[in-house]
Amino acid sequence: MDTRNARLKLVERREPYWTVISAGCAIGYRRGSNGGTWIARLRSDEGKQIYKSIGAADDAGDADGLNCFSFAQAKERARSFFGQKTRELAGEGEPHAGRYTVEAALLDYLQARERRGSKGVRADSYAAKARIIPELGAIEISKLTTKRIRDWHEQLASSAKFVRTRKGAAEQATNSFADGNQEGGAVAAQRRIAC
Template identity: 35%
Template sequence: MARMVRDAVLQNRTNRLKLADRCYHWRTISKGLSIGYRRGGGTGTWYVRTIKNGKRTLRALGKADDFQEADGAEILNFGQAQNAARDMAHELATRRTLYTVNDALNHYLEWFKAERRSYDKTKGTVDRLIRPKLGKYQLAELTPDIIRRWRDGLVRPSDKPDRLRARRATANRVLTVLKAALNHAWRNDKVESDGAWRRVGPYQRVDAPKIRYLSVDESQRLVNACEPDFRLLVQAALYCGARYGELIAASVKDYHPDAKILMLTHTKNGKPRAVPLTVEGDAFFSRVAAGKEPGSRLFTRENGEHWKASDQVRRMAAACERAGLEKVRFHDLRHSYGSALAMAGVPLQVIAHVLGHSDTRITERHYAHLSPSFVADAVRGSLPDLGAHKGDNVIPIKRE
């Protein structure tokens, strides 16, 4: 048994009652382990505090024997509080030792299901790409080298630079999911340190978005080449910049003709957002909603069935082939909407709001693909003439 630490103030109830109210009074009993006392006007409470790798944890142990005799359970004297602190520290260390990556993933997914929208996709990523290689590891066993080898194993070799870049970008996204789960465990005191995964960074220079947005002519050709029911979804995306999943979940009641807005409720981040509509866009949604019940889906297939998660893939490919366009993803319609706003001079804060980005950094990263001619024209048309070459008698010599 560990030796009891003595403290003239904390072990004496009379002296404890003279301490300032609502303040913690600490006494270290071993390295990284302290016992504390705090009183809020009545009976005081004993606390235990642990410090390891710069991280602190604080827990209540029980009531102090300020006015009642200690019973060793709910009411503790100073010596009993020390024993309880050591027992709790030992239990916490044991629990941390047995806690595995699978445990961390399970608890993270429970939280994710309650707080986020894309649960099925995230669970699929966890089950296919994280659990098989890392699930059985205890968090205390993880090292940067283990995580780095797992990350590198996600990237299949390729002699095509674009394909290799895309695979590394995918590995980065999976690494982000793993780190989110492990950080969730660390914040909930399931592991002492986050150093093992904090030291493993993503692949660099692989996430730059490709330059792909449609011109007005390309948009019209694509719309005309679509099947009638799918054409409505393509037009809607061009009018409001919504994601495919947001559009197929939209109800008739989400369109508000008086305010000329479309309220998207099934968004990626779970936060509803209102998208203002142009005159043309408002007329389009008015035609789509006409004669439908408020609770019904705004967009359905020709046979009345709901659109499914991947129904757009083949239809987009077929429409592009008929329209004579290079491959266009449905998500590129969203990029086209955002790019059109950016090239019209709409502030990035506004674009970020209507697209549902959390801040303008995401908007800047995605819309750095504005056409070079637009950027050049904007620069040339905005800078003043400084007169630096007026009256200059220098004549360039032509090379023969």
């Protein structure tokens, strides 16, 4: 199917002649009386087949890459369709145009995990917003270097730890102070948590 002469030897039929490009992805050539056409076929993970007409084959004239396609051009168009449709089926949408930052990548990652029902997404989101995004969030992914990540990681290791409180600690501190504890509710609560 990759040459005009090879395609002219094929018998005219309704069912396309398929060539597998990769797992679940194929390009088809349908020979007609007025020339052939290219078709892309994608098989989803659920087994559903999705078709896309690419355009006319260059059987009668030269390929222009817009309306008439050589085999190589049709394959390239099919690959573009496969990528777009695969992202769409996965719920990822269109790829980012222009600047793609660490913050955007993190948010995309967390949203994908949430869609899949992963556990711990909320805690990871808080951690990313507190530690990663303030330092690295504005950096373009293409400009993020290993050195920059190492420097950030070393800075993170030497920085002060976040103060974490046990669930209900603030309420306990208030109750403790109301009961006549003269140490002050928050201080007493922190001492109890530290133990």
